[in-house]
Amino acid sequence: MDLSEPTRPYHHGDLKAALVAEAEIILERDGIQALTLRAAARAAGVSHAAPANHFGDLTGLLSELAAVGFRRFSAMLEAARTSGEARPAGAKGMGHAYVRFARTYPNLFALMFRGERLDFGRPALREALDEAAAMLRSGTAAPEGRPVPPLQAAAQAAARWSLVHGFAMLLLDGRLAGMLASLPAGEGVDDLLDAVLAVTRIGD
Amino acid sequence: MDLSEPTRPYHHGDLKAALVAEAEIILERDGIQALTLRAAARAAGVSHAAPANHFGDLTGLLSELAAVGFRRFSAMLEAARTSGEARPAGAKGMGHAYVRFARTYPNLFALMFRGERLDFGRPALREALDEAAAMLRSGTAAPEGRPVPPLQAAAQAAARWSLVHGFAMLLLDGRLAGMLASLPAGEGVDDLLDAVLAVTRIGD
DNA sequence: GCTCTATATTGACAGTGACAATATTGACGC
DNA sequence: GCGTCAATATTGTCACTGTCAATATAGAGC
Numbered sequence: 001m002d003l004s005e006p007t008r009p010y011h012h013g014d015l016k017a018a019l020v021a022e023a024e025i026i027l028e029r030d031g032i033q034a035l036t037l038r039a040a041a042r043a044a045g046v047s048h049a050a051p052a053n054h055f056g057d058l059t060g061l062l063s064e065l066a067a068v069g070f071r072r073f074s075a076m077l078e079a080a081r082t083s084g085e086a087r088p089a090g091a092k093g094m095g096h097a098y099v100r101f102a103r104t105y106p107n108l109f110a111l112m113f114r115g116e117r118l119d120f121g122r123p124a125l126r127e128a129l130d131e132a133a134a135m136l137r138s139g140t141a142a143p144e145g146r147p148v149p150p151l152q153a154a155a156q157a158a159a160r161w162s163l164v165h166g167f168a169m170l171l172l173d174g175r176l177a178g179m180l181a182s183l184p185a186g187e188g189v190d191d192l193l194d195a196v197l198a199v200t201r202i203g204d
Numbered sequence: 205m206d207l208s209e210p211t212r213p214y215h216h217g218d219l220k221a222a223l224v225a226e227a228e229i230i231l232e233r234d235g236i237q238a239l240t241l242r243a244a245a246r247a248a249g250v251s252h253a254a255p256a257n258h259f260g261d262l263t264g265l266l267s268e269l270a271a272v273g274f275r276r277f278s279a280m281l282e283a284a285r286t287s288g289e290a291r292p293a294g295a296k297g298m299g300h301a302y303v304r305f306a307r308t309y310p311n312l313f314a315l316m317f318r319g320e321r322l323d324f325g326r327p328a329l330r331e332a333l334d335e336a337a338a339m340l341r342s343g344t345a346a347p348e349g350r351p352v353p354p355l356q357a358a359a360q361a362a363a364r365w366s367l368v369h370g371f372a373m374l375l376l377d378g379r380l381a382g383m384l385a386s387l388p389a390g391e392g393v394d395d396l397l398d399a400v401l402a403v404t405r406i407g408d
Numbered sequence: 409g410c411t412c413t414a415t416a417t418t419g420a421c422a423g424t425g426a427c428a429a430t431a432t433t434g435a436c437g438c
Numbered sequence: 439g440c441g442t443c444a445a446t447a448t449t450g451t452c453a454c455t456g457t458c459a460a461t462a463t464a465g466a467g468c
Contacts, residue, residue, distance in 0.1 A: 031320060032320070033320075110320075113373070113377055113379075114377070115377045115378055115379075116235060116236070116237070116314075133382075150386065150387060150388055151387060151388065151391055151395065151396070151399050152399060152403070154383050154384075154386060154387060154396060154399070155396060155399030155400045155402070155403050156403055157383065158371065158374075158380060158383055158396060158399075158400050159367065159400045159403050159404050161370070161374065161379075162366075162367050162368075162370035162371040162374060162400065163363065163366050163367045163370055163404070164366075164370070165370035165373060165374055166365070166366035166367055166368065166369035166370025166371070166372075166373065167362065167366035167370070168370075169317070169369060169370065169373055170362075170365065170366060170369055173317055173318070173319045174319060175317075175319075175365075176362060178337075179358050179361065179362055180358075182354065182358060183354060183355060183358060184354055184355065187355055191355065192355070192358060192359060192362060195355050195356060195358070195359030196359045196362050196363045196366065198359070199356070199359050199360055199363050200363050200367070200404040200405070201404070201405070
């Protein structure tokens, strides 16, 4: 009789996807410093060197994970842009979606915008990034009819992106905690963001 | 005769400052991942465990280095706020100083705003941070006379900080490269930032 | 069924943070 | 001058990591 564990097959079957999935769990639960090739391998139940076959090195794994993040990011922005039911549509709705993504997946968001650990040469990441960039552009498109000088158009787009991105980054890093505490009772992050978008005329 | 190197004293004398100085060199030259306790010790010519006496762990060293960064940051912002010679003073000048600091010390700036690696319980870091926060507040103070609702005041401050911080972050990560390339010949980062501050009425 | 190749394992190596044990030195009281 | 103590630095060690080489296994196509 065989008392040993039911032997898992030598080949996993879909190890790449499994590793990326485990990597995201580790990332959000334990932080970026705990996301190692060996930790992902352990979580997936394979040997420590198995991930190298699919990602090469740690940068490869992080890049694939970032690609997953950018695809999800695009989907959330797209949903915000088209359906303006609960939230206002357009640039304002996308701003809220941007910050909501960052708050929902804080560590993933940080990884996505930490270029030093990513390899943009990877096709999966490049494609996901291009898709997200197109999505962002669609939210900052210049209104038709009136031609706008290139500098003004670029400034409008850069301002919207910078404002929302900076808000998300400062919020995640706890830098806005004091400001939020000084708000009237009942007012929270969403209200502050609303007001921020209003004073900078981002919704126009 | 003694052919050996002139023996360095057993005690360094000012190892803490030397380690922080070497750490900054390593950080800006080789990146954050190359900044290790042992690398700093090697650069300072001491044993691998010597830094522990002054910083405890790696987080301690990074926090002290971040504190140095915040003090320098405050000084640059202060200079921009008071002397509006080459650059406009006030919020607009401070915005430019903010981005200039980030471009001058990109890796240090990234470290300063990566809270996960820092220990804000360290007095040096906390004090430097408080000083920088006060400096930033001075640039976003509400105009006197007319009382402003708390949400609007907070939004004004958060908007200015978010805008400039996001611009710096996206710029350092190369995310604005495409936008900058699309600018008319002769226009650069400073011009784009000027236009960004203008369209959001930050200079008001 | 045979071969080729993708996939996974084992084993090794250098580098790292952290800790314990030890050595050296300077400060301070006498 | 001298003795004691605390601060500072060294050596040695451990577990963990990324990466590589060598090897084992199994699936795909013929």
